[in-house]
Amino acid sequence: MPYSPLLVRPMREELVAAGFEELTTPDDVDRFLGQPRGTALLVVNSVCGCAAGMARPGVRLALESGPRPDRLGTVFAGQDLEATARARSHFADIPPSSPSMALFKEGSLVWFLPRHRIEGRDALDVAADLRDAFAEHCATAPVG
Amino acid sequence: MGTFHQGKHALHGITVLVETETGEAWVGRCDDLVGGELRLRDADVHPGDASPSERAAWLDRARRIGVWPNHRRVSLPEASVRSLRRLAED
Numbered sequence: 001m002p003y004s005p006l007l008v009r010p011m012r013e014e015l016v017a018a019g020f021e022e023l024t025t026p027d028d029v030d031r032f033l034g035q036p037r038g039t040a041l042l043v044v045n046s047v048c049g050c051a052a053g054m055a056r057p058g059v060r061l062a063l064e065s066g067p068r069p070d071r072l073g074t075v076f077a078g079q080d081l082e083a084t085a086r087a088r089s090h091f092a093d094i095p096p097s098s099p100s101m102a103l104f105k106e107g108s109l110v111w112f113l114p115r116h117r118i119e120g121r122d123a124l125d126v127a128a129d130l131r132d133a134f135a136e137h138c139a140t141a142p143v144g
Numbered sequence: 145m146g147t148f149h150q151g152k153h154a155l156h157g158i159t160v161l162v163e164t165e166t167g168e169a170w171v172g173r174c175d176d177l178v179g180g181e182l183r184l185r186d187a188d189v190h191p192g193d194a195s196p197s198e199r200a201a202w203l204d205r206a207r208r209i210g211v212w213p214n215h216r217r218v219s220l221p222e223a224s225v226r227s228l229r230r231l232a233e234d
Contacts, residue, residue, distance in 0.1 A: 094210070096213070116158075116232050119159060
């Protein structure tokens, strides 16, 4: 049974405040990931505090400076079920986990951070992994 | 911010690698260790009679991207567990 939307709202807003677009329908996901140009970070958000409690702050830290993806999007696992399923269909060879993060470049998946590499770490560690990925795959200047 | 579950084992919510006395390797999210049982969720298992190279390849993939949740809930007798550790630290 999904958690109450009231409980989940602050967890959504934490990423929206960092510039993420909420993708709540399959069409939202396809529009977001269907753009062939530039880079896009997709965060599969989660209620679980064991991992998501550090994932969101890690993402925010990573976006504060340095290279960053051109587009930021998020689906919420366990809440927006169809959107999450559609998002996962874009990296169907990877087992589902949440929270998790996927970085796309020119429409192709180039980097993935599964849940088990977020669990038990602090936000600085998660941010460091993200910054490494951004440095490798994201141009400093956003694509217009 | 998040939803935490009090009163569970220290590894609750953490993806673990469990090796059993019969040679199986389980990877899954630890729920709890209670009542003589290790409870996993969203787990997968690699058979005990697998070759070392097959096991190494399976574990390498698990460390990189995780495992398919072929077993939604699993209870392993604690007495059958030879080792238990975080997958990310393996």
